[in-house]
Amino acid sequence: MYVIEELRHELSRAINTLRRRHANTTDADERKSIRGTIEALNRKIAMLDQARLLDAAATLTLAAQDLERAVATARLGPFDGYLAAIETHIDRLNQLSGAMHAQESLAPAPEDGGDSTMRVPQVPRRLARGLAPPLASKDYTLLRPEYQAYYDACRVRPECKGNVAYYVKRLRNGRPLYEAVGRDLNGIPWAFIGAIHAMECGFNFAGHMHNGDPLSARTVQVPKGRPLTGTPPFTWRESAIDALTMKGFHDVRDWSMPHMLYLLERYNGMGYRMRRLASPYLWSFSNHYSRGKFVKDGIYDPHAVSRQCGVAVMLKAVTS
8 A cells, every 4th residue: 555655665764864863973862762763663664564554554653753752862962954854754754644544534424315326224233222223313402312322332342442542542642732722712622623633634733624735735625725814834723723613613612522422423414314324423433333434425335334433432532
């Protein structure tokens, strides 16, 4: 897979940068740290030979953390471009994270049901005990008890526990930035912001929160031309504030869990609900979801499986 090959190449380039620094620094502690980082990155390159995309994304995140720890030990000069080079490697890893996300992201779920071949509501084969299939409604008053019941009964599928742990770690790592944006926007919960960031651009802080496009220019993909004001390059914080205000989240006052799940399902679209299916945008990796997703705008595949962690699963992991 091309993006994994790109990741392998970037890690090799980072190792070469570390080797050059090792030859130039006289600090014994830094030399030891660099040797450990090189060994760790070589192990990660070896792991990529058999890695699936999500496993590769987890490897990428750990590699970026390895590089950040190596930089933290660089207390003495001469730096000769070393710090800038490592920062470039980390930025490239963030870009690759966004590219990996783009390959696994969930398409919008149109409320009209999308393609004409799958308009008949599809009832899940198995549901958690006591739960009814999702209501084909957009009325929050009717849906509130359902969201709470599904949330209470939500359990991580055993085979997905490692992947959920990866998402939760990324979510918590970004908490300071999410909290800062939330304070600017009348108290939007940090985990709500982080969950959208995960789903829309794979935790990529080098891309627009709207869709992962580079911060060096306005967005090109839908929604196009965002932010409407300001001059590129944009900071991630500027982009996140625009993405959230565009959806009106700064005016929301009910941040109860059922209402957050309602807002998040609407963010992706109610097309699953109109089929009486649990949305993978909320419930992927949990006992409420096994297969079926919109693979592109308006095209639903009953056999396709979401490879992203659902937002409700993430929220329960960090708030329970």
